[in-house]
Amino acid sequence: MKRYILTLLLICIQFNSYALIEVDITRGNLDPLPIAVSPLSIDNQSKKEFEKILKKKDIGSEISVVVENNLKASGLFNPLSKDAFLQEPDIANLKPRFEDWALIKAQALITGKVNFVDEKLRVEFRLWDVLAGKEMMALAFTTVPTNWRRVGHIITDKVYERLTGEKGYFDTRIIYVAEEGPKTKRIKKLAIMDQDGSNNKFLTLGNELVLTPRFNPTNQMVTYLSYFKNLPRVYLLDIETGMQEVVGDFPGMTFAPRFSPNGKKIIMSFAKDGNSDIYTMDLENRIVEKITNHPSIDTSPSYSPDGKYISFNSDRSGYQQIYVMNSDGSNVKRISFGKGLYGTPVWSPRGDLIAFTKLHKGKFYIGVMRTDGSGERLLTENYYQEAPSWSPNGRVLIFYRETKSNSKGEGFTAKLWSIDLTGYNERLVKTPTDASDPSWSSLLSN
């Protein structure tokens, strides 16, 4: 637990609300904001201490690289090359010479300072509006030194929020399925990593097939499907303690699990006699409720963030389509009416959109539609891709994509990709092995 506790101290905030910089995240940003991320300054004594503990030569510089990479990956910012910086980090943090930063076309500037205090890592940072010549924000954190990457993510979240007006998504993790081996005997393990791909860790050994892990939006619990003892069942996993338990006592396969928005229920499919219906189980009192009752396949359920509605996938019309119903199962309405098959509906954490996978004429698409099915937008087309998962601020989707294999099965890969809602800024999310079924966590702090 200790690793994730982070003390957040506000030293001084001068919110000058007349700042000139604003980043519009609702349009495809073809003109990202030029921003200078100065290396965080560090005194020699602190440098030595951190080098001993973290084996990093200059932790101030390393943290600034985390921030820089995050900002770049968002597609909204253009971090400028450090070679062009004229001011030393320690001086810049005291009082930037704005004309120097304006000269290299920076509109915003991040500076900061790192100290070793009582065995801890203390970081302060400032965000400056270069054109207005004003400080926009100043914050300080104290944490255990091993948390240094998280400090970089939290700084990015603060900067992103200050400049876009929306919460960030950088201090988050991704749980996914790591894949290895030939397609016919694929070995799958649960794995977890930071949103930027660092700190990758395998959570299972690969002895049994595991699929579709999903985070509890309120804590560090995960629900997933495991073929333990060849009985495919939904499991709960506490990623801090490693404790696992099977969810409910169903006489058949349970699959497609997700948490309710308050984290207190699991919603999933239960298959029996060739028919899959949607069920919930309350994790406190263990009460199981049957939500759909139809001879078709009903699966991939996902709650709206207020918990009032459920979107799901059903072939009751003859083919896979997306439906929305009240959370008690009443008032079922089909919402997908475009050409092709629709699957994996996932409700945005903002509540306004449903992301989905679509198959049409041999191509797979990741798209979004409004919750009544109107305004369908396809964000990306490929040979095979599916299973979008939302960033906690509802601005970015992560999903997996597979490549075609030849008749010998060669050429097959499975990788994680992210794309933002505008359909621009598609990026490969690097993983040590092949990967699928990503699920994005909530913000770890804030």
Next chain:
Amino acid sequence: MKLFKILKNAFLVTLACVALSACATSKKTGQMQGDVYTGTDTIEYLASGVPDRVFFATNESVLTTASRETLRKQAAWLRKNSKITIVLEGHADERGTREYNLALGERRANAAKDYLMTYGISSDRISVLSYGKERPVDSGSNPLAWSKNRRSVTVKAN
């Protein structure tokens, strides 16, 4: 006995008609009819003359004429070997979303189970396991490979 023979002949005639009309309406390309696999590459045998698997059309769980014939052979074999229990493993091809395919695999295996039950095999002897698209037999990404992967395989459990 005579009635049985007449019925049997009538059945064969209908079968032939079905086969003919099927040939006439859907194209038979090598090892596939429509998009159902009709070849023998991947088939293993539970006993001599008893194939272990049946194949399905895309997104379908309907048993074809050939599948029913295979399952009747399995049922006869199971009736003769009454101590044997089986697992029906249902599979889908890779061209569908993972969760839907898990349900589809379960539906296919149950189609086979239901048919075996109508031929006198007790449900106590049959369990069902869906692998969705997780365990293809052919790792190619082409229609023939996919047709081999859309299957329900009968596996001895004891």
